[in-house]
Amino acid sequence: MISTPNSSQKISAAILLLALSLWACVQVDLSAPPVSVVVAPTFQPPPTPTVTPWPTPTPVVIQIVAQSPVIDPACTVPDVASWQSITASGSYTETERSASTPMVCHIKRDTCAYNQLVGILDPSIVFKQEEEWPFDTEDVLMHPAMLNPLARLNALVQAEWNGAYQLRVTDAYDSLLEHDPPESEPSTRYSLHYEGRAIDLTTWPVDRNLYGRLCALAQCAGFDYVENEVTHCHASINANSLCTQCGE
Numbered sequence: 001m002i003s004t005p006n007s008s009q010k011i012s013a014a015i016l017l018l019a020l021s022l023w024a025c026v027q028v029d030l031s032a033p034p035v036s037v038v039v040a041p042t043f044q045p046p047p048t049p050t051v052t053p054w055p056t057p058t059p060v061v062i063q064i065v066a067q068s069p070v071i072d073p074a075c076t077v078p079d080v081a082s083w084q085s086i087t088a089s090g091s092y093t094e095t096e097r098s099a100s101t102p103m104v105c106h107i108k109r110d111t112c113a114y115n116q117l118v119g120i121l122d123p124s125i126v127f128k129q130e131e132e133w134p135f136d137t138e139d140v141l142m143h144p145a146m147l148n149p150l151a152r153l154n155a156l157v158q159a160e161w162n163g164a165y166q167l168r169v170t171d172a173y174d175s176l177l178e179h180d181p182p183e184s185e186p187s188t189r190y191s192l193h194y195e196g197r198a199i200d201l202t203t204w205p206v207d208r209n210l211y212g213r214l215c216a217l218a219q220c221a222g223f224d225y226v227e228n229e230v231t232h233c234h235a236s237i238n239a240n241s242l243c244t245q246c247g248e
C-alpha cells in the first residue's frame with residue numbers, strides 16, 4: 001500500500017524546498033576578510049596626567065649588540081705611570097688642551113647640545129651610575145665620537161685579561177660640574193666631562209695596579225689624551241664640540 005502525503009507533510013516539504021532554494025542563492029565569499037566594525041566610544045577619555053616626565057630621554061641611546069672592532073694584535077705602549085699622561089701622538093708632555101682641544105662650554109641638560117649626546121648601553125661594560133636620579137644616566141652619556149675608541153678599548157680589555165676584568169665607566173658627561181673642587185666658582189669650572197668629551201675608566205673588579213696598563217690600552221684604542229689619575233684612568237677625545245654646533 002502506497003501512502004499519500006497528507007497536508008501537513010506537503011507543507012513541510014514546501015518549506016524545506018523553499019529553504020533549500022534560498023540557501024542555494026546565498027553566495028559566501030570566503031576570500032574577503034571579515035569587516036570589523038569600530039564603534040566610537042561614547043565615554044570621555046580620562047584627563048591627561050599633569051605630571052611631566054623629566055628629563056625626557058632625548059639623547060639617542062645606542063644598544064650595543066655586537067662588537068667587531070679590528071684589534072691591533074699588540075698594544076706596545078708602555079704602562080702609563082701615576083699622574084703621567086700620553087697623547088695620541090705618543091707625547092708625554094703635550095697638554096690635554098692641545099691634544100683634545102679646549103673645553104668650549106658647559107653643556108646643560110635639555111639643551112640642543114645635550115640632545116646630541118649619545119647614550120651607550122653595552123652589557124659588557126660596567127657603568128657606575130652612582131649619581132642620584134635623574135643624573136644617574138649621565139655616566140652613559142657622551143659625545144658620539146667617543147663610541148669608537150670606547151668600543152675598541154672594551155675589546156682590548158677583554159683580550160688583555162681574558163675576561164677576568166671588565167671595563168668600567170665611572171664618569172662620562174657631567175652636568176653637575178663635579179670635576180672641579182666643590183668650593184670653586186661654578187661658572188669657571190673646566191673639564192671636558194662638561195661637554196661629554198672625557199671619560200673616567202677603571203677595571204672591574206677594581207684593581208689600581210692595572211690602571212697603568214689600562215691607560216696604555218686607552219691610548220692604543222684611539223683616545224687623544226689619556227692620564228693615569230691613580231683612582232681611575234681619564235681619557236678624552238679631540239672632536240668638534242657640541243657647543244659650537246649648537247651655538248651655545
Ligand SMILES: [Zn+2]
Pocket residue numbers: 171193198199200234235
Ligand atoms: Zn676625568
